Amino acid sequence: MALLETKNLTIQFGGHTAVDDVTFSLPEKQFKSVIGPNGAGKTTFFNLLSGELKPTAGEVFYKGKSLNGVSAVDRTRIGIGRSFQITNVFPSLTVFENVRLAVQSREKVRYTFWKSARSYHRLTEEAHELLKQVLLDNKAQMIASQLSHGEKRKLEIAMLLALDTEVLLLDEPTAGMSLEEVPAILNVIRSIKEQGDKTILLIEHKMDMILDLSDSIMVLFNGQLLADGSPEDIMQNETVQQAYLGGYEDDRSVRNA
Numbered sequence: 001m002a003l004l005e006t007k008n009l010t011i012q013f014g015g016h017t018a019v020d021d022v023t024f025s026l027p028e029k030q031f032k033s034v035i036g037p038n039g040a041g042k043t044t045f046f047n048l049l050s051g052e053l054k055p056t057a058g059e060v061f062y063k064g065k066s067l068n069g070v071s072a073v074d075r076t077r078i079g080i081g082r083s084f085q086i087t088n089v090f091p092s093l094t095v096f097e098n099v100r101l102a103v104q105s106r107e108k109v110r111y112t113f114w115k116s117a118r119s120y121h122r123l124t125e126e127a128h129e130l131l132k133q134v135l136l137d138n139k140a141q142m143i144a145s146q147l148s149h150g151e152k153r154k155l156e157i158a159m160l161l162a163l164d165t166e167v168l169l170l171d172e173p174t175a176g177m178s179l180e181e182v183p184a185i186l187n188v189i190r191s192i193k194e195q196g197d198k199t200i201l202l203i204e205h206k207m208d209m210i211l212d213l214s215d216s217i218m219v220l221f222n223g224q225l226l227a228d229g230s231p232e233d234i235m236q237n238e239t240v241q242q243a244y245l246g247g248y249e250d251d252r253s254v255r256n257a
């Protein structure tokens with residue numbers, strides 16, 4: 001079953017069409033990557049899925065129902081989670097406190113006299129589990145603002161997981177990371193995939209990582225869906241090669257030279 005779909009999704013900014021007539025479908029439990037050159041419309045596409053932007057034309061569907069008019073907050077509530085930008089992290093709180101707040105915001109727990117001890121314990125456990133999953137449990141008591149860039153991206157993923165949504169929209173989780181930090185994030189994302197209960201859409205530029213993780217890949221180019229298929233199909237697709245991957249192969253041969 002397609003969990004998330006778009007039909008003819010389009011958005012224009014002034015005269016520029018950033019996402020142009022994109023029809024796509026993301027089956028339940030699938031891991032799909034979104035690739036394309038800078039400015040291809042990948043982040044704008046995510047903003048349309050998550051409800052931060054309204055389309056000029058076309059629609060987004062979740063579990064077969066149109067999300068027209070459904071706010072970003074309500075989309076999270078029904079199951080479409082978008083990775084937190086670091087601006088959503090409270091910089092003066094600890095890593096642990098940030099994750100616990102995210103768990104709490106999902107549960108909307110009201111602390112009352114009689115149930116506080118039990119709820120507090122459960123939330124605390126869950127926050128620790130999430131920090132373990134993103135390999136950040138050794139930094140639980142650190143103030144969030146003191147984390148390295150890569151660790152902050154891990155914290156964002158923990159906070160997204162805390163919302164326990166069916167769909168995860170991950171927008172370049174390795175952006176700005178040092179090369180040494182990338183394998184840890186790759187492991188985190190792989191472990192989320194291996195748990196098997198999430199449907200994941202990932203924007204990334206790192207082809208090795210994309211090929212490692214993806215069940216399918218969609219290619220955006222000038223806002224349009226250039227191709228959508230298995231990693232093998234996409235790597236061999238001539239149009240994709242000419243438009244985009246040609247440059248990647250060149251980069252690789254330079255790097256490997």
Ligand SMILES: Nc1ncnc2c1ncn2[C@@H]1O[C@H](COP(=O)(O)OP(=O)(O)OP(=O)(O)O)[C@@H](O)[C@H]1O
Nearest residue numbers: 013016017018036037038039040041042043044045
């Ligand atoms: N709010 C906006 N107002 C005007 N133009 C916008 C807006 N948001 C995005 N654009 C334009 O839409 C196009 C697509 O941008 P977008 O950020 O979605 O690309 P991208 O594929 O995510 O790029 P990158 O890989 O560099 O992150 C760009 O030309 C960008 O300048």
